[in-house]
Amino acid sequence: MSKPVTSPPSASEKACAEGRASDAAIPIPGSPPDTAASSEDGLDQQQTLDEAFGFDPLDVSSPVPVDHRPHSMTPAQLDPESNGPERRTGWRGIRQADGLVDPPRLLAELALEAVLPARLARGLRAGHALVVVVLVPSAGWVAPVEAAFRTVGQGRARIVTRATRPRGTVEIERDAEAADRIAAAGPLVAITPDLGFLAPILVCAADHTLTVPPLDARLVRRAVGLWCGRRSRKAVAAQDLSGLDLLDIAAALRAGATPSACLARIRRASRARVGIPTTTDIPSLDQLTGYGEALDWSRRTVADIARVRAGTLSPQSLESIVWFGPPGTGKTTLARATAAAAGVTCVETSVASWFVESNGYLDQVLRQVTAFTERLELAAKRDGTALGYLDELDALPSRARLDDRNASYWQSLVVHVLTCTERLRRLGVVLIAATNFVGRLDPALLRPGRFDRQMLIGPPDEAGRLGILRHHLGQDLREIDLAPAARLSGGRTGADLAGSVRGARARARAAGRAILLDDVLAEIAPAETRCEAELRAVALHEAGHALAAFRLGLRVAEVSIISGANYGGRTIIAFEQTLPDRAGLERRVVGLLAGRAADTVLGCGATAGAAGDLREATRQVAALHASFGLGDTLRAVVDAEQAAALLREDTALAERVEADLRRLQGVAESMVRADRGAIRALVDSLLAKRTLNGDEVGEILDRYRPRIRVRASRSRPGQSAVAPSRSTGSHA
Numbered sequence: 001m002s003k004p005v006t007s008p009p010s011a012s013e014k015a016c017a018e019g020r021a022s023d024a025a026i027p028i029p030g031s032p033p034d035t036a037a038s039s040e041d042g043l044d045q046q047q048t049l050d051e052a053f054g055f056d057p058l059d060v061s062s063p064v065p066v067d068h069r070p071h072s073m074t075p076a077q078l079d080p081e082s083n084g085p086e087r088r089t090g091w092r093g094i095r096q097a098d099g100l101v102d103p104p105r106l107l108a109e110l111a112l113e114a115v116l117p118a119r120l121a122r123g124l125r126a127g128h129a130l131v132v133v134v135l136v137p138s139a140g141w142v143a144p145v146e147a148a149f150r151t152v153g154q155g156r157a158r159i160v161t162r163a164t165r166p167r168g169t170v171e172i173e174r175d176a177e178a179a180d181r182i183a184a185a186g187p188l189v190a191i192t193p194d195l196g197f198l199a200p201i202l203v204c205a206a207d208h209t210l211t212v213p214p215l216d217a218r219l220v221r222r223a224v225g226l227w228c229g230r231r232s233r234k235a236v237a238a239q240d241l242s243g244l245d246l247l248d249i250a251a252a253l254r255a256g257a258t259p260s261a262c263l264a265r266i267r268r269a270s271r272a273r274v275g276i277p278t279t280t281d282i283p284s285l286d287q288l289t290g291y292g293e294a295l296d297w298s299r300r301t302v303a304d305i306a307r308v309r310a311g312t313l314s315p316q317s318l319e320s321i322v323w324f325g326p327p328g329t330g331k332t333t334l335a336r337a338t339a340a341a342a343g344v345t346c347v348e349t350s351v352a353s354w355f356v357e358s359n360g361y362l363d364q365v366l367r368q369v370t371a372f373t374e375r376l377e378l379a380a381k382r383d384g385t386a387l388g389y390l391d392e393l394d395a396l397p398s399r400a401r402l403d404d405r406n407a408s409y410w411q412s413l414v415v416h417v418l419t420c421t422e423r424l425r426r427l428g429v430v431l432i433a434a435t436n437f438v439g440r441l442d443p444a445l446l447r448p449g450r451f452d453r454q455m456l457i458g459p460p461d462e463a464g465r466l467g468i469l470r471h472h473l474g475q476d477l478r479e480i481d482l483a484p485a486a487r488l489s490g491g492r493t494g495a496d497l498a499g500s501v502r503g504a505r506a507r508a509r510a511a512g513r514a515i516l517l518d519d520v521l522a523e524i525a526p527a528e529t530r531c532e533a534e535l536r537a538v539a540l541h542e543a544g545h546a547l548a549a550f551r552l553g554l555r556v557a558e559v560s561i562i563s564g565a566n567y568g569g570r571t572i573i574a575f576e577q578t579l580p581d582r583a584g585l586e587r588r589v590v591g592l593l594a595g596r597a598a599d600t601v602l603g604c605g606a607t608a609g610a611a612g613d614l615r616e617a618t619r620q621v622a623a624l625h626a627s628f629g630l631g632d633t634l635r636a637v638v639d640a641e642q643a644a645a646l647l648r649e650d651t652a653l654a655e656r657v658e659a660d661l662r663r664l665q666g667v668a669e670s671m672v673r674a675d676r677g678a679i680r681a682l683v684d685s686l687l688a689k690r691t692l693n694g695d696e697v698g699e700i701l702d703r704y705r706p707r708i709r710v711r712a713s714r715s716r717p718g719q720s721a722v723a724p725s726r727s728t729g730s731h732a
Contacts, residue, residue: 103227103250108144108212109151110219111246115210116152123187124153130187132157133206137214138193138378139163140247145191145212157187162197174199193374214382215249217241224253224262232259240266243273243345243379273345273375283333285341287471290464290494291334294323294457298338301430305342308428309384315428318385322393322446324438325457328495331434334457335389338432345379345386347372351395362409366416373420380427388424393433398442414442421450461557462693465489465497469520472501476515485517487691488525490558491570500524525562525690535561535687537603538569541610543682544598545571546697548671549591551706556698559682560691568609571595582630585620586660590668592617593661597668598679617664619644621657631656671706678704 123130136145142163149159160181166174178199181188195203215223217236224232241249244266252265285302288295297319307313323331339346349372358364372388379386396417402410424431431451435441438454445451460468466486473482489497504519528535538561546559549571557572564570573591577584596610622643625631638646647654672679678701685692685700692700 103223103253104140104144104246105147106227106253107215107219107223107246107250108141109148110223111212111215112145112148112152114219115212117208120208121152124149124157124189127156127186129185130207131182131202131205132187132189133195133198133203133209134189134191135195135209135211136191136193137212137381138245138374140245141193141212142191144246144250149189149191153187153189157189158184160188160190160198160202162190162192165194165197175201178202178205214378215241215244215246216382220249220266223249224259227253228257228259228262230259232263234260234263236263236266238383239343240270242270242383243347243375244270245378248273282336282340283471285337287467288330288334288337289467289471290460291330291457294334294455297321297453297455298334298341302338302341305344305385305430315380315385316426318428318430319452320425320431320433320450321453321455322433322435322438322441322451323455323457324435326459326493327436328493329457329459330494331457332389332391333494335387335432335434339387339389342387344383345376346389347375347379347386348389348391350391352392362412365413369413369416369420373424376424376429377427380424380429385428385430387430387432390431390433392435393445394435394437394440396442396445398440399444400442401440414444418442418444418450421445425449459491459493462486462490465492468494468497469501472498473515473520476505477517477520480517482517482520485520485524487689487693488521488560488562490560490562490691490693491564491572492524497524530563530568534568536683537599537607538563538609539683539686540598540603540679541595542569542571543679543686544594544596544602544668544672545573545591545613546682546692547675547679547701548594548597548668549573550697550701551671551675552587552590554587554591556694558691558693559686559697561686562690567612582624585624585628585630586664589617589620589661589664590671592620593665594668594671597665597672601669601672602676602679615644617661618647618657621660621664622647622653624660625653625656626650674706675701675704 120130120132124132134145134149136142142161146159146161149157158181178201182202182205190198190202190206192198217238217240220241221232221236224236240263248269249266252262252269254262254265285295285298291298301318304313304318308315308318323334325331335348336346349368354365354368358368376386376388396414397410399407399411399414421431433445433451446454463486466482469482469485469489489500492500500520500523503523505515507519507522508515530538542559542561546556549556555574555576557574559569559571561569573588575588580588592613595613596606599610600606619640623640625633626635626637626643626646627640629636637643647657681700681704682692682697685696689696
C-alpha cells in the first residue's frame with residue numbers, strides 16, 4: 001500500500017507544535033528538548049488531515065474547523081480565549097521570529113474555516129475533479145488564502161489567482177485557457193476579489209462558490225490570542241476595524257508583542273485608514289451652525305445609516321450629494337462631522353491627489369480611482385455602508401467642454417469615475433462631493449443613482465456666524481456677548497471667521513494678555529481709514545439699493561459699509577423667485593440701479609462705484625431679450641451668461657437694452673425722490689452701526705411712507721410697467 005501523501009505543516013499545525021509541551025512538565029528555557037515528549041505530542045507524518053484538522057467524518061455540511069490546538073487537550077484547556085481551570089500556563093503563542101507562520105496566513109486560515117464545508121475539503125484532498133471559485137474581500141487576501149488552500153488540499157489542487165483584471169487578452173482566449181485547466185485531472189481552485197477578473201467559463205463551471213467574509217471583531221480577537229499565546233483582556237469593537245484589510249491587521253501582529261500592543265496598533269491603523277486626520281478637531285453635528293438645509297440633510301443621512309446598520313433599511317436607499325458654494329464655507333468640515341456622527345469609515349480623495357500620488361499617466365491615475373473605490377467597497381462590506389468624500393470635484397471636467405487635444409485622456413477618466421460611482425452606490429456607499437463651480441461638472445455625474453442631490457452651502461447668516469465664532473474661540477470669551485462681532489462679519493465664511501479668531505489670538509499674544517472682544521472686532525472689521533465724506537457716499541449708495549429692493553417686495557438680507565477686497569460696501573438681496581417673469585426681472589434691475597439713482601438724486605452725482613451694478617443690470621436685461629424670450633421676440637439666441645457679449649454684434653438688441661435700462665433707471669430715481677426721508681434714516685443708521693440686517697432695515701423703512709405713488713412710463717406691448725408698492729412691510 002502506498003504511503004499517504006503529506007504536505008508541509010499548516011499554520012495551525014505549526015501553532016500547535018510551537019505552543020505544545022508535555023502536560024506534566026513545562027519546558028525551561030535553555031534546557032535540552034524532550035524528544036520523547038515531542039514525538040508523543042507531535043503530529044505523526046502518517047496521520048491523516050482529517051485527524052490533524054479535527055474533521056468530523058460524520059459531518060458533511062459543517063465548515064472545516066482549522067484547529068489551532070493539540071488533540072490531547074480540550075478547547076477549554078488550550079484556547080487562549082478560554083478561562084477554563086485547566087488552561088495550560090507557559091503558552092508561547094505563535095512567533096514569526098521563530099519562522100513558524102506569518103500573520104496573513106493565520107488570519108486567512110481562521111477566515112477560511114468559517115466557509116469551507118468538510119465534504120468539499122475531503123474532495124479537494126481526494127483529487128476529485130471539482131471547480132471551486134473563492135471570492136475574497138480584496139486583492140490582499142489572494143496570496144494568504146492561496147497558501148491556506150494548498151495546505152487543506154495537500155498540494156493536489158491546482159490554484160488560479162487573479163488579484164487584478166487581466167490585460168492584453170480577449171474574452172475568448174481567457175475562456176479557452178480556462179477550459180484547458182478545467183479539462184485537466186484534479187481539482188481547480190480560482191481565488192479572486194472580483195468575479196469579473198476570471199474567465200466567464202470558469203465562473204459558469206464552478207461547482208462551489210465560496211465567499212470569504214471580511215475579518216470581524218470576534219475573529220481578530222481570536223487571532224490576537226493565538227498569535228500572542230494569551231487572552232486579550234480588552235474587547236475588539238467593530239469600529240476598531242473600520243477601513244482595515246487583512247494585511248493591515250496582519251501588520252499589527254508583531255513578534256513578541258502583547259495582545260494590548262497588537263490591539264493598539266490595529267486601532268491606530270484604523271484611524272489612519274478612515275481618512276479623517278487624527279489631528280483635526282472635528283465638531284459634532286450639534287455644534288455646527290450656518291449650514292441650513294445641508295446640515296438637515298446630514299442629520300437625516302446619519303439617521304438612515306443607523307437604520308442600515310440595524311438592518312431596517314436597504315443600503316441602496318441612501319442618497320449621495322454634491323455640495324457647492326464659495327470657498328471656505330465648511331464643506332469638508334461638514335462631511336467629516338457627518339462621517340464621525342454616523343460612525344462609519346470616511347475615505348477622502350480629490351482629483352488632484354490622483355495625479356500627485358501617481359506619475360500622471362492615464363493607467364496610473366485610473367488605478368488611484370480604483371484604489372479609492374476598493375477601500376470604500378471593503379468598508380461597506382464590513383460595516384454595511386461607508387462614506388466617500390471627493391473634494392474639488394470640478395477638477396474633473398465636463399466632457400461637453402473638452403477640446404480635441406485632450407478629449408481621449410479625460411473622457412476615459414470621466415467614464416471610469418462614473419463606473420466606479422455606480423459600483424459604490426450599488427453597495428450603499430454614501431458619496432459626498434464638494435465644488436465651487438457646480439456648473440462645470442459633467443451632467444452624467446449629477447443624475448440620480450450617482451449624485452442624487454445638489455445643495456448650496458453659502459456664507460452663514462448672523463446666527464450661524466455667531467455659532468462659528470463661539471466654536472473657534474473655545475473657552476475664550478465665554479461670558480462675552482459676541483453679537484457685535486457676528487453682526488459686523490456679514491458675508492464672511494467659516495474659514496474667514498476662523499482666520500479672524502487666529503488673528504485675534506495673535507494680537508493678544510503680542511500684547512501679553514488674554515484675548516479680548518476688541519481683538520476679534522479689530523480682525524473682523526478693522527478701523528476705518530476712509531474719510532467721513534467717502535463713508536457717507538458709500539452709505540447713501542447702499543441705502544438706495546436697500547430701499548428699492550424692500551419697496552419692490554425683495555428680501556434684503558444685509559446692508560454694510562464695511563469694505564472688502566473688491567467693494568466699498570454691499571447690499572445682499574435674496575432673490576427667491578427661481579423662475580421670474582419679465583416684471584420680476586425688471587424689479588431686480590431696478591434694485592441694482594437704485595444705488596446709482598441715490599448717488600444722482602441725493603448725492604454728488606453718479607460715480608464709477610456703480611460699474612458692477614451696471615454690468616449685472618445690462619446682463620439681465622440682455623438675457624431678457626436674447627435668452628429668456630421675454631422681450632419683443634421669442635428667439636433664444638445665447639445662454640444668459642453670454643447675453644451681454646452679444647450686444648457688441650447686434651446693434652438692434654443693444655438699442656432695446658439701452659432703452660430698457662434708461663426707463664428702469666428713471667423708475668429707480670423716482671423711488672429715491674419719493675423716499676428721501678427713509679434713505680437718510682438708513683444712511684445715519686449705517687454710519688452708526690456699519691452693518692444692518694434685514695430686520696433692522698425693515699424696522700427703519702416701516703416708519704416712512706413714500707410721498708407719492710411712482711409709476712413707470714407707459715410701455716410698449718411686451719414690456720412691463722414696474723411700480724413700487726405703497727405697502728411698506730412687504731417681505732418676499
